Amino acid sequence: MVEVLKEQIYNVPLRNTKRAPRWKRCNVAVKDIRAYLVRHMKSENIKLDSSINEKVWERGSQKPPAQIRIRAMKFEDGQVQAELAEE
Template sequence: MVDEVERVFTVPLTVTKVVPRTKRAPRAIKEIKEYVLRHMADKSADKDDEKGKKKDVWIDSKLNELLWARGIENPPSKVRIKAIRFEDGLIEVSLPDE
């Protein structure tokens, strides 16, 4: 079994523009978690088990600061992230090293 899987994504956050202004940055965080779970799901998981939970996604503090840098009302419209899925199912999301 593969120990860890690493991928780089560009996550669109345009859905945050349709929620109320005071809920946009928290919605951006939820959207990143949902996107990562959708694209990094473990294909070998049993159908009876839940494939992924939002609590299994860990967001790095630097990514969180980037989302909140312009305040709660104006998160970025897209963000580039690096996601690593570990063997135990935990997914770590951070900014890509450039």
């Protein structure tokens, strides 16, 4: 069994997606979430749960949320699994 090394809840800002064309903003938001986790969890192997994707795409491709709360867990093998943090 793989042991959890680090578990953290992050409030990822997504307001910077306005730099992208309107029709690409949710695509950019998902890439920004992945980049944020690479930077903060110090790992390239990131697995995003489908609940994150559903939350980002909830209002369509043009209106991602301004921020999103994510629970990220880093395991011994370097893999990071991220899911939507319950309120």
